[in-house]
Amino acid sequence: MDDRQPTLRDVAEAAGVAVSTASRALSRPGRISPRTEARVRDAADRLGYTPSASARALSSGRTSTVALVVPDVTNPFYFGLVRGTGARLRETGYVQVLVDTEESAEAEARALAGLRGTVDGAILASSRLDDDRLVRLASELPVVTVNRTVPGGAAPGVVLDTPSGIVQALEHLASLGHTRVAYAAGPRTSWSDSRRRAVLEPAAARLGLDVTVLGPYAPLRTAGPAAADAALQAQVTALVAFNDLLAFGVLERLEARGVPVPDQLSVVGCDDVFGADLVRPRLTTVALPMERAGRHAADLLVARLSGLGAPPGDPVVLPTHLVIRASTGPAPVR
Amino acid sequence: MDDRQPTLRDVAEAAGVAVSTASRALSRPGRISPRTEARVRDAADRLGYTPSASARALSSGRTSTVALVVPDVTNPFYFGLVRGTGARLRETGYVQVLVDTEESAEAEARALAGLRGTVDGAILASSRLDDDRLVRLASELPVVTVNRTVPGGAAPGVVLDTPSGIVQALEHLASLGHTRVAYAAGPRTSWSDSRRRAVLEPAAARLGLDVTVLGPYAPLRTAGPAAADAALQAQVTALVAFNDLLAFGVLERLEARGVPVPDQLSVVGCDDVFGADLVRPRLTTVALPMERAGRHAADLLVARLSGLGAPPGDPVVLPTHLVIRASTGPAPVR
DNA sequence: ATGAAAGCGCTAACAC
């Protein structure tokens, strides 16, 4: 009685059928007589058979694993996403490989190159790849993007309608009597940032707001103090930050300078990450349904991998909404 | 000119050598004449050759991937760990598969069963598996644990010396004049919690402290309010919480009840997760070198997988330290 | 409906 893992051949022998029959019985139920199928299944779990993933991958060309590529696993912005894709992928029989590119396009490209062949497809979150490379990649590997579109619709994607959330924030501020507000921009290379800036102008005009763009700033807490000072200098009564992390740094600096929030300056964040309601005052911010985005992205990819699945087409856009907490209030009277 | 991926055979042909030679040249540099090796490498990247992971896995029996199994990816406690293992694993040529077991021993067992064969080994963080299953698993798959030991030393592991950090917290509180302190315990099944409780008694005696154990509580923010109320009821002047998440909830409740921290009650957390210095007052907490733990765990596993690597032996224990912030202060005079 | 047999791309003996 040797202890090596039983192979399909062992199962076939035990069931008294050919390997091919056993293979069919196990991997494509239905194409086979119920009786033999039952016999095979029976033998299989009597022997404690577990198919070899690599053998299956080699002969079928499919690996049943997909990569989730994020710029920074420790950025709370991605938690929900990781959860969402992970859950859906598991449900559909895929294994998720989490890849951290450390905010570098190079590392992203390298990782993806190494993974080609190892994964059936990839979900790219906030990809740092430039359009060219993204398009090329999409032609070699089934890809779906999150918070980023591929030119020419080469890959399906899901995007969060953050611009709408930002407009909601502006409306909120306008309704509170603010007239001069600042937007602390994110990195110049941020796809999401440029989309938001496009809506700033028209929304401001419509609402009678005077919006000053500050930055760019790194989307980090450590960049916040500079943004806070710039806002103070700009004489605005409200600041909308590129993301919550930046807003945390802003709040910190304002506290240090003794500037009351929201009495003297209202602050709005974006993403509603873990911590947004831990800070004081609790942060008013734009909430993004990231877990849902993850499930959606996984669905899109799985559909493509299954052959079904409409060709790319327009990206799925998910709504966002402003969560009003304590960091925003009426404009100070002057 | 067909566009399928070039195989090792194509490379060999192009270089005018046998496949085996090409294989050696590419995967084990040194065992071959420098000239042929150069020729092969050359041909390889001229053709844009990428080895097939599954073929390699099938014939070698190694997959070059390892699983990192955590109870909850979205728990900030694991961020550093994920980073650390990921970084080290990447450096050593492994791909990391992140598995979220959603706090369930069943899910953990199931995931691991499905992964056997897909991964060369696994790093188990705060495994929810009972000793029996853990031992059995360790006999089937190279495993290293983090924050948990396997009975009989069946698997190497790295443990965080949290008990020492807790003692530091107690010393800190004693030095501030506190005499009655509470410990809000974690889940009864928590290995880490039981280790800490073991040091409570002796440390308290030595320091002349009266320590009351409250709980158990879920290690979540939502469990905090109950812990806060219990502490108030217990008439203590300081509370040490099982983890920061729980402490966050405690702080919240105290704020709601108008209890000044630390003036009336000092609060200590554990883990120093993201957010600990976002709350007000900033949380005094025990900092754990999780990223380092991750790198260490990865090293341990890689060593075992490479054949070298001393047999299990004692777990590596990493020091922790108390980070004093604003949530602790002198005991109130009475 | 089932079986026989040919690989998938690579590694690892084993010869030379």
Add this chain to the structure above:
DNA sequence: GTGTTAGCGCTTTCAT
């Protein structure tokens, strides 16, 4: 040092 040759365990035509 390099070539030959078996497989690794499975899926998949192609027959039957």
